[in-house]
Amino acid sequence: MMLEVCAFPKPGNVDRCHDYRETLLEHFLASAIFSRPALEHAEAGGAGLGALIREAVRATSSHRGGNTHFGAFLLLMPLVAGGDIPGARAAVSATTVEDAVAFYQAFALTRVRMLDQDPLDVNNPKAITLLRERRMTLRDVMFHSAGNDLVAREWVEGFPLTRRTADLLRSHGCGRQAIVATFLDLLATVPDTFIAKKHSMRVAEETMRKAAEVRAGTRNLEAFDRECIDRGINPGSLADILIAGIYVALGEGWKWEC
Amino acid sequence: MMLEVCAFPKPGNVDRCHDYRETLLEHFLASAIFSRPALEHAEAGGAGLGALIREAVRATSSHRGGNTHFGAFLLLMPLVAGGDIPGARAAVSATTVEDAVAFYQAFALTRVRMLDQDPLDVNNPKAITLLRERRMTLRDVMFHSAGNDLVAREWVEGFPLTRRTADLLRSHGCGRQAIVATFLDLLATVPDTFIAKKHSMRVAEETMRKAAEVRAGTRNLEAFDRECIDRGINPGSLADILIAGIYVALGEGWKWEC
Numbered sequence: 033m034m035l036e037v038c039a040f041p042k043p044g045n046v047d048r049c050h051d052y053r054e055t056l057l058e059h060f061l062a063s064a065i066f067s068r069p070a071l072e073h074a075e076a077g078g079a080g081l082g083a084l085i086r087e088a089v090r091a092t093s094s095h096r097g098g099n100t101h102f103g104a105f106l107l108l109m110p111l112v113a114g115g116d117i118p119g120a121r122a123a124v125s126a127t128t129v130e131d132a133v134a135f136y137q138a139f140a141l142t143r144v145r146m147l148d149q150d151p152l153d154v155n156n157p158k159a160i161t162l163l164r165e166r167r168m169t170l171r172d173v174m175f176h177s178a179g180n181d182l183v184a185r186e187w188v189e190g191f192p193l194t195r196r197t198a199d200l201l202r203s204h205g206c207g208r209q210a211i212v213a214t215f216l217d218l219l220a221t222v223p224d225t226f227i228a229k230k231h232s233m234r235v236a237e238e239t240m241r242k243a244a245e246v247r248a249g250t251r252n253l254e255a256f257d258r259e260c261i262d263r264g265i266n267p268g269s270l271a272d273i274l275i276a277g278i279y280v281a282l283g284e285g286w287k288w289e290c
Numbered sequence: 291m292m293l294e295v296c297a298f299p300k301p302g303n304v305d306r307c308h309d310y311r312e313t314l315l316e317h318f319l320a321s322a323i324f325s326r327p328a329l330e331h332a333e334a335g336g337a338g339l340g341a342l343i344r345e346a347v348r349a350t351s352s353h354r355g356g357n358t359h360f361g362a363f364l365l366l367m368p369l370v371a372g373g374d375i376p377g378a379r380a381a382v383s384a385t386t387v388e389d390a391v392a393f394y395q396a397f398a399l400t401r402v403r404m405l406d407q408d409p410l411d412v413n414n415p416k417a418i419t420l421l422r423e424r425r426m427t428l429r430d431v432m433f434h435s436a437g438n439d440l441v442a443r444e445w446v447e448g449f450p451l452t453r454r455t456a457d458l459l460r461s462h463g464c465g466r467q468a469i470v471a472t473f474l475d476l477l478a479t480v481p482d483t484f485i486a487k488k489h490s491m492r493v494a495e496e497t498m499r500k501a502a503e504v505r506a507g508t509r510n511l512e513a514f515d516r517e518c519i520d521r522g523i524n525p526g527s528l529a530d531i532l533i534a535g536i537y538v539a540l541g542e543g544w545k546w547e548c
Contacts, residue, residue, distance in 0.1 A: 034316065038319065048315065049306075049307075058292065058296050058546070062292065064323070065322070065326075068326060096547050208316075
């Protein structure tokens with residue numbers, strides 16, 4: 033999480049050189065620091081993924097910077113609990129209805145964007161009752177969201193984009209530049225679902241096209257970053273994927289230091 | 291440590307906008323993150339200050355960024371173990387010869403600047419034998435260095451500059467700007483002993499005078515920062531004091547968030 037947020041320029045997202053008005057670099061770093069006990073619990077085993085996500089969200093909601101790492105925790109908890117991507121898949125498959133309930137409780141602590149008029153929206157007070165009635169596990173909840181959420185899709189499909197991100201990091205060498213190059217690769221090829229929910233799929237796809245132009249050398253990276261920041265276009269889902277990919281890559285021996 | 295290193299512009303030191311060639315923002319943040327178990331041990335009690343400092347230095351010497359927080363750990367360990375400044379004074383008074391030995395072992399793991407031709411220099415293989423022969427506690431070691439080291443002086447004099455720093459932070463309000471303003475106050479009034487050892491006392495005093503001009507509005511802050519970075523004039527001892535002051539201020543209810 034620290035290496036991700038420091039890398040710059042990452043178009044549209046908080047990075048070493050850019051804040052949002054309400055959410056600052058220090059909020060992301062505080063969130064990374066505050067989440068450590070929950071991540072250590074995940075590594076030690078013994079708690080369900082839902083409870084672990086709730087613990088991380090609770091530990092990191094004390095600052096006023098809004099949602100910082102919700103999606104990242106969703107990806108990191110199975111990866112840390114499982115040790116690697118195959119382990120994460122197994123952890124996801126083993127989730128229960130209680131994991132789903134704990135996840136909804138975590139959700140309620142934050143203000144993550146949901147699509148309107150969904151009976152399983154966390155803001156619907158009957159949602160937890162519905163979860164229990166339908167006997168939905170946390171994986172089932174993710175299945176429900178996978179169509180419009182990159183992070184949920186990772187849960188359902190077995191972390192393919194996380195896998196690709198870790199491979200991209202290695203292919204790009206080391207240091208901040210490898211992180212930025214990997215982020216651009218993702219941004220140029222995957223419509224960000226956070227942008228799609230906040231703005232529209234049209235804006236998400238437009239952002240993807242512009243990122244591809246940056247990669248092709250026909251658009252200026254810094255100007256694109258500036259435009260995204262000014263328009264509030266922040267590819268938050270791909271930032272979460274990037275964090276998961278960095279975690280996997282480091283676990284497989286990738287070195288940030290050059 | 292995180293709030294300190296992110297605040298900018300801090301003339302001469304690594305901050306959000308500046309790295310040194312070998313020591314990057316990420317090294318400081320990794321060091322802050324890696325030191326957490328040692329700081330938790332300090333808070334839980336049961337280990338001597340020398341062993342705690344050694345543990346923190348061991349935990350943070352895995353990166354290639356060189357010395358990042360050695361002086362900060364020297365100040366933080368008594369503060370965290372003691373809970374506040376009076377507690378830190380008591381912890382310092384209770385140090386033993388074994389604390390001094392552990393501190394020298396910590397020293398040997400890093401490359402902190404020492405004055406030449408000191409028989410108690412860590413590079414002198416006989417130093418630990420001398421410590422035992424002379425029955426020097428860690429506080430005695432600090433007494434030995436207090437004349438030319440701000441951090442050691444805090445140990446010997448009961449953390450007066452840390453106290454002043456915490457008070458300055460409160461007087462400057464909140465956020466990054468309070469940290470920067472406090473740092474400038476320190477820089478304009480106290481010759482930095484890290485600069486004195488690396489360059490000379492003349493350079494340390496010249497830096498102090500220029501910082502006073504920045505504070506008086508007759509010298510540009512960014513240009514001064516640039517000049518310090520270019521000349522390798524980094525006020526590392528005052529950065530350590532600033533970290534200790536932030537810790538004390540937060541413990542006394544100062545809020546970073548505005």
